[in-house]
Amino acid sequence: MRLILLGAPGAGKGTVAKLLTQIDGSVQISTGDILRGAVRDGTDLGKEAEGYMNRGELVPDSLIMGIMGERLLEDDCKSGFLLDGFPRTIPQAEELKTLLEKLNIDLDFAVNLNVPKDVILDRLTTRRTCSNPECQAIYNVKSMPSKVEGICDKCGSPTIQRDDETEEAITKRLDTFNEQTAPLVDFYRDEGLLLDVNATSSDVVVSTIKEKLAG
Ligand code: ADP
Ligand code: ZN
Numbered sequence: 001m002r003l004i005l006l007g008a009p010g011a012g013k014g015t016v017a018k019l020l021t022q023i024d025g026s027v028q029i030s031t032g033d034i035l036r037g038a039v040r041d042g043t044d045l046g047k048e049a050e051g052y053m054n055r056g057e058l059v060p061d062s063l064i065m066g067i068m069g070e071r072l073l074e075d076d077c078k079s080g081f082l083l084d085g086f087p088r089t090i091p092q093a094e095e096l097k098t099l100l101e102k103l104n105i106d107l108d109f110a111v112n113l114n115v116p117k118d119v120i121l122d123r124l125t126t127r128r129t130c131s132n133p134e135c136q137a138i139y140n141v142k143s144m145p146s147k148v149e150g151i152c153d154k155c156g157s158p159t160i161q162r163d164d165e166t167e168e169a170i171t172k173r174l175d176t177f178n179e180q181t182a183p184l185v186d187f188y189r190d191e192g193l194l195l196d197v198n199a200t201s202s203d204v205v206v207s208t209i210k211e212k213l214a215g
Helices: 013-024 031-041 044-055 061-071 075-079 090-103 117-126 167-181 184-190 202-214
Strands: 002-006 027-030 081-084 109-114 127-130 138-140 194-198
Touching: 002 013, 002 184, 013 027, 013 081, 013 109, 013 138, 013 202, 027 031, 027 075, 031 044, 031 061, 031 081, 044 061, 044 167, 061 090, 090 184, 109 184, 109 202, 117 127, 117 167, 184 194, 194 202
Parallel strands: 002 081, 002 109, 027 081, 109 194
Antiparallel strands: 127 138
């Protein structure tokens, strides 16, 4: 499958993407994960991106398009891809459209994960992520805790709060989303690609997507 996952921070894009990869081997491509990896490795890209990320602002479109232009050419994308956190601005969506046309790739849908605001805020402040870069499992101290507090079930590494998950950065990320990313819903509706789903439960999102793909 070839999907774009749209939704506010905390809407569950990463969780849904991970569940979908298990269905048909499509790869999850998360620009947030790629950028955090670059920050961790101290690359030039990471150095450029870090400040924007910690402030809850978007990284410049040119950096993101550089990353994605290369990523989409890699072999593993041939079995399908789930774009998690990209595109995030209208210029990114326009450039992606041109790029996919050039590569002769059709998208199935852009899935809009709709979640009420209070649920979003609650999820973001209670989210924990596995600190092991190879794992990055996602937990929630209230609704999906790890078996041992602070320790990842899958790999035993500590689970942590991300640097951009302070209250201040979260508020800023939500503002950024409303200003720059929410307009993509109309963009994809106009393209005839929008699938709008109620995303309070990730399992329901996955079954809705499966049904729509089946026809
Ligand atoms: P979330 O969806 O939970 O906010 P992500 O992991 O997708 O988090 O992104 C974390 C940060 O990385 C964003 O706040 C932003 O600074 C940067 N980022 C990720 N994807 C993009 C993108 N497509 N365009 C611009 N900045 C991005
Ligand atoms: Zn882990």
